[in-house]
Amino acid sequence: GAVVSQHPSWVICKSGTSVKIECRSLDFQATTMFWYRQFPKQSLMLMATSNEGSKATYEQGVEKDKFLINHASLTLSTLTVTSAHPEDSSFYICSAIPRRNEQFFGPGTRLTVL
Amino acid sequence: KQEVTQIPAALSVPEGENLVLNCSFTDSAIYNLQWFRQDPGKGLTSLLLIQSSQREQTSGRLNASLDKSSGRSTLYIAASQPGDSATYLCAAITQGGSEKLVFGKGTKLTVNP
Numbered sequence: 001g002a003v004v005s006q007h008p009s010w011v012i013c014k015s016g017t018s019v020k021i022e023c024r025s026l027d028f029q030a031t032t033m034f035w036y037r038q039f040p041k042q043s044l045m046l047m048a049t050s051n052e053g054s055k056a057t058y059e060q061g062v063e064k065d066k067f068l069i070n071h072a073s074l075t076l077s078t079l080t081v082t083s084a085h086p087e088d089s090s091f092y093i094c095s096a097i098p099r100r101n102e103q104f105f106g107p108g109t110r111l112t113v114l
Numbered sequence: 115k116q117e118v119t120q121i122p123a124a125l126s127v128p129e130g131e132n133l134v135l136n137c138s139f140t141d142s143a144i145y146n147l148q149w150f151r152q153d154p155g156k157g158l159t160s161l162l163l164i165q166s167s168q169r170e171q172t173s174g175r176l177n178a179s180l181d182k183s184s185g186r187s188t189l190y191i192a193a194s195q196p197g198d199s200a201t202y203l204c205a206a207i208t209q210g211g212s213e214k215l216v217f218g219k220g221t222k223l224t225v226n227p
Binding site: 004006032034042043044045046049091093095097102103104105106107108110 | 146148150155156157158159160163203205213214215217218219220
């Protein structure tokens with residue numbers, strides 16, 4: 001149990017386009033999901049907390065208008081990188097919590113912006 | 115603000131050796147501490163979760179300990195295998211109910227056949 005999936009697993013796009021990444025909890029409901037970003041040889045940095053049915057909570061320094069988060073159901077959260085630029089190229093990982101305080105992570109999405 | 119540090123950044127050992135990975139945290143008021151494994155280009159696999167009231171957890175060849183008073187956790191891997199090669203991350207959740215994980219930068223382990 002406690003499986004989290006992400007789609008797509010990798011995406012290449014042109015600068016200026018928008019990219020949507022999906023995070024799904026497959027066998028449990030998640031009122032809270034988290035979005036992280038990981039640059040090469042760096043640790044995971046929390047971007048935002050996604051709350052079902054309400055606005056996401058963004059960490060300091062993360063532009064909410066650039067990284068749009070929608071948590072429309074108890075099993076799906078989406079992250080849209082708007083007007084992507086090469087500096088947005090990174091590994092994006094989501095996590096969800098099936099039981100208090102134990103997070104399970106998705107396989108990640110590799111975004112490359114040309 | 116919670117900060118998590120992992121030492122060493124990289125470790126290379128011969129197959130069969132027992133090893134210890136270290137994790138330290140600055141705020142001892144943690145709710146729990148979690149150890150993860152990350153393979154290159156992949157997501158995170160949860161290995162062990164230690165609640166603040168616990169001192170250790172074991173799963174197979176893995177044993178994780180927690181000493182809140184000293185702000186330290188260790189991950190012990192017995193009889194290491196080449197398949198154990200990966201980056202190991204520790205992360206702490208500070209009390210307060212936010213459920214946010216603060217990660218260390220990880221230890222990249224290479225087990226040589």
